Amino acid sequence: MTFQIVFEHLAMVIVALLFALIAGVPLGILSYFYPRAGKIILRVVDLIQTTPALALLGIIMVFMGAGKPTVIVGLALYSLLPIVRNTVLGLNQVPSALKEAATGMGMTRMYQLRRVEIPLAAPIIFTGVRIAAVNAIGTAVFAAMVGGGGLGNIINTGIRQNDMKAILSGTGVLMAMALILDLIMALVEHRMNRRSDRAPSPAGKLFTRVVAAVTALACVALTVWTFLPQQEDGLVLYEGQFSEVQLVNSMIKQLVEDRYDLTVTIKDQMTAVNNFNAMTGQDHSCDLMYTWDGTLLTTIMGLDTTDIPDGQTLYDFVNEKMNTEYDARLMGKIGVNNTYAIGVTQQVMDTYHPTKISDLVPVAGELRFGAESDFFTSAGSMKYDPFVQFYGLNFAKATPVDIMLKYTAIEQGAYDVMVVYATDGLNIRAGLTVLEDDLHFFPDYYGTILVRNDVFERFEEQAPDLEETLSLLNDKFTDQLMSQLTYRVDVEQEPVDQVAHDFLVEAGLLEQ
Structure with missing residues (x-):
């Protein structure tokens, strides 16, 4: 786990909170002023x-594309509820006597809000920000689902590989991050509560202004950094x-960079x-992807094998x-047929x-059957009900x-x-036998490999025979060979790049 991964995770959270605060407090004030509208807002x-969360990020991605901005907008939307609610709660708890006194002194409604009500409600509003x-x-x-990076990549991989060290380290960092951020915000909240009891000294005012200025600059810098596009040199996937x-x-x-002066960028x-x-x-953000023809048919296009014309x-x-x-x-076809398969335990x-x-x-x-949730849906003919009916x-x-x-x-x-899946190396670790x-x-x-049609034209000068490469x-793989390679990654936890390099050398596609 690198510092960069932890930093980008924290940066997305802080920037999202900033946007949630900018939007949530005005919405809370609007709900306070106009209770009927407030019911709709809440x-x-x-x-x-x-x-x-995954559905919300998927919807946002349709409009904003992949990457950190999509995650930040999603997190900001998720953070609105406690901020809006606590803003309304804090403003409603300002004593009526103080409001009447402010009105009696000739304060305008907005001046009263800015100088009396919001300062008194600030600790409760800040509690919403902490939550x-x-x-x-x-x-x-x-964020790992939409190319945003962060600690989700480490945790997801750890869960799949049953790598308890990766799971615990990722979760531990998340817990530590939450505790430290909550502690810092608790100290700020405590200081805000003290300020509500007595007027701050001139030195206290100066300190508060310096801290506020530094925090504002840091938030601006983080916002700029998170919204900057990822470096996308050369061929992107x-x-x-x-x-x-x-x-x-x-x-x-490795193949492309070995043959051409062309960088291949693998994003989050x-x-x-x-x-x-x-x-x-x-507004595409990558050039190609590795996938499976059956996945493109069913998951991507929402079609079924019955939609394929006879003879094709x-x-x-x-x-x-x-x-x-x-x-x-x-x-x-690279030679892998990673279709659904039925595996049974050694006891069976x-x-x-x-x-x-x-x-x-x-x-x-006498047997218990399990599969991912997608296999139990009614979409297409390759799911659970058609399967059990077909085989009886x-x-x-x-x-x-x-x-x-x-x-x-x-x-x-x-x-x-x-x-x-037929080529999954975890079948070996779990002791499963794949049935015919x-x-x-x-x-x-x-x-x-699925490639955009414009790729070869765009890189014609740098890589004139990219398609051949x-x-x-x-035809370099078999299901058994791919299972062995994925076993080395998932179970023996060898680095992906090293396993890939070893295969390319053995296949005569790269020099040692």
Whole structure:
């Protein structure tokens, strides 16, 4: 874990709090002045607070693109509720006698608000800011889903790999960050409460002004830094959440930089859907991505295998759609078929000795089935209900589990049968045996590089045969080989770049 990761996480939180404060206090004042409008305002910020963080960030990303600005806006929206509520609460708790005295002295409504009510309500308002700060530090882990960076990358990877050291270190830093920030804000709040009891001395006024000026400059500097675009030299792509994507990305970078005077920039981690949107959007922020043709068909385009015309392969159909609708194309199959697969535990193997999925039919009533939540949706024909109906399976229990936690769950004995991906090295660690899909229910999910059509023209001078270079990975893999590579990353925790380099050297694509 580097200081930069911790700093960018904290910076996003502080800048988001600044924007939430700028928006939240005026909204609270408006709610205080106009109670009817206040009910609507509070209802809206309540609704924002109840919206799942990942969904909110996904919506914002549609309009703002990927990166830290999207995360900051999302965190600011999430921070509004305690600030708006505490602003209204603080202003309502100002004694009526003081308000009447201020009116009797001839103060205008706004002057009274600025000089009497807000200073007295400031400690309660600041309590709302403290609550928002602690909440925002934890919520900011979702930045990893939209290319925002931060500690979410470390925690997500640790959960997937069951790396307790990474999980604890990431969580520990988050807790320490929250405690330190809360302690600093508690001291400020305590000072504000003391100031409400007695007038500050001239030295105290000077100290407060200096601290305020330094804080303001720091906030401005952080805001500028977080909104500056990431460095995007040469060919740009986003890091993936899974080791197979990370390995191929690293191979692309090493191959291209070895052959040309062209830098490949791998930006912060992002989900596949958000990566695709960032690549194909009008203001695209990357040039290519590693994916699977089946993922493009179902998850990205929302289509099904039944939509493929007779006589056309899934790969060719997807490639045609990418060209005509998204101005992109597939670069060929690298040899990996990372389709859904059914894995069973060693205990199931020892007890029932299955070799294919059909062998589970007579014993399914004694087995517990698990898969990520997406597998239990009704979108498409490759989900749970069509699967069990197709094979005639009737499991004793079928429950969803988070995709990052499913291997940990099956290792702890929570499931007997699990939906996995064919090339995942964690299958080996969990002791799962992948059964043959003997009735061919699951379609192919061939690994491929998706590239924007304008890439080769833009880099023609720097890399005249870039297309050929990217195609060097085609047909170089098998499912077993990719499983071994991902095992080295996920289980043996070897560096991605080193594993990728070793493969390229062994395949004769790079010199030692």
